[in-house]
Amino acid sequence: MISGERQSDTGQWFESREGTRWWFDSGALSLDFAYTGSMGAQPGEPGHGWEQLVNTADLDDWLADRFTVTPSSERDLRDALTLRDALSHATLAAAMGRPLARRDIDVVNLYAATPDLPPRLDGGSRQAGRTRARAAQALATIARDGVAVFSGERAGRIRTCDGEDCALIYLDTSRAGSRRWCSMQRCGNRHKVRQHRARQKAQARS
Template identity: 55%
Template sequence: METATGQWLEPVDGVRWWFDAGALALDFAWTGAVNGEHRETLYAPADLGAWLLERFPRADSSIGERELSDALMLRAAIVGLASGAIAGEQAAASDVDIVNLFAATPDIPPVLARGSRQAGAGAVRATQALSAIARDAVRIFAAEAGGRIRECAAEDCRYLYLDTSRSGNRRWCSMQRCGNRAKVRAHRSRTATRTA
């Protein structure tokens, strides 16, 4: 099941911007205060329900504290795996175990539209959505994809993302944010050098 990625983030500086981490699992990691760069967004079960509903249109909005607690545990494991991948460290066994546990639970079954029976077409439970997120984490932290997890090259940014570019040389969390700032700084530096 292919799920669109990306979401609006509001860092501690209060400037809201669109960030596409390139993977559902990494988008999920950015619902929390990763690296002190971003504000927590999952304060209550309803917050988790709204986030899931944006990605899984049939998501069941009746989410309780248990599902929120599970989601926060999965999110922390994904953040740990991503941070370890960036640092070139071996993944913590506890993070791997948590992701594997969630990935082993029943996922969202694929469904063809317009059938006469509705098997599998009901509401998506939070546990199924978390399983889909965990399976995406398994996919991106596998050996071949794990080498494409990057940290933004801007000195004042530590956003992590999956480099899905064809050439594998994406440098910025976003061209509209850090990439543009870097180009402006480089232009100013060249202009100052020429005038000096």
């Protein structure tokens, strides 16, 4: 994974070992956060060995692309990794149609129950509350997004990319619920190339 200019409210730049760079929009803040790690990827699978949150500076960089918060502490980093593990496990379970583990539900609920980032309306003459929120509040916001993602109708829209060699998971936010690929730039384009080559071979044989 690498950093770069953001293209939307959710999503982040990924880079394969071969150097291919693409924008992966998971469809949800909580899933984006889950993908700061390997998300259960096994050796040889996309994402194995990925780790974006090695230290507090890494956490600060990731949060800064999405929130305005004060620098994180070592405790914030430990909390972030604990929450991320629970979100990752929940994402994998939901994608496979399995019930979420109680321990993961408990962790997400625990962080979601703490104070999150309050909405703000710009242009006022008075400062309400802290000038900059804490990293812990950002984690609470991420956890609350997870609650929304893994409950109700949205839970049924957590899907795995249709790519033959891809296991990336996303929340399908399309109106028709017809999203198939982690990224049209990556797996969607590969599918088109395979179809084109198959048609060429069929025409050559006819």
